[in-house]
Amino acid sequence: MTFTDPTxxxxxxxxxxxxxxxxxxxxxxxxxxxxxxxxGILVILARWGWILLKGWLSRSK
Incomplete structure (x- = not known):
């Protein structure tokens, strides 16, 4: 078996x-x-932040 050097x-x-x-x-x-x-990354992060904010606001009432 012969081996050749990788390119x-x-x-x-x-x-x-x-x-x-x-x-x-x-x-x-x-x-x-x-x-x-x-x-796209900004939109995903903004949606995630909005979900977190809504959760925090609903728990604070």
Whole structure:
């Protein structure tokens, strides 16, 4: 049985590959996707906070 050395992954990051391939449109795409993910996280945290606040307010009466 012969073993071969593993091949190392490319040193370029996924973001850099996308920018090289798509240019400015790739950068804008990454910014839009990042903004959408951030907005989704904020919405989830806001809903969770609202549920906690409603619980605290209902217990205080």
């Amino acid at each position: 190392m992954p490319s040193t370029q990051s996924l973001f850099q590959k996308m920018v090289d391939m798509f240019g400015t449109a790739g950068t804008i795409g990454v910014a839009i996707i990042g903004g959408a993910v951030a907005l």
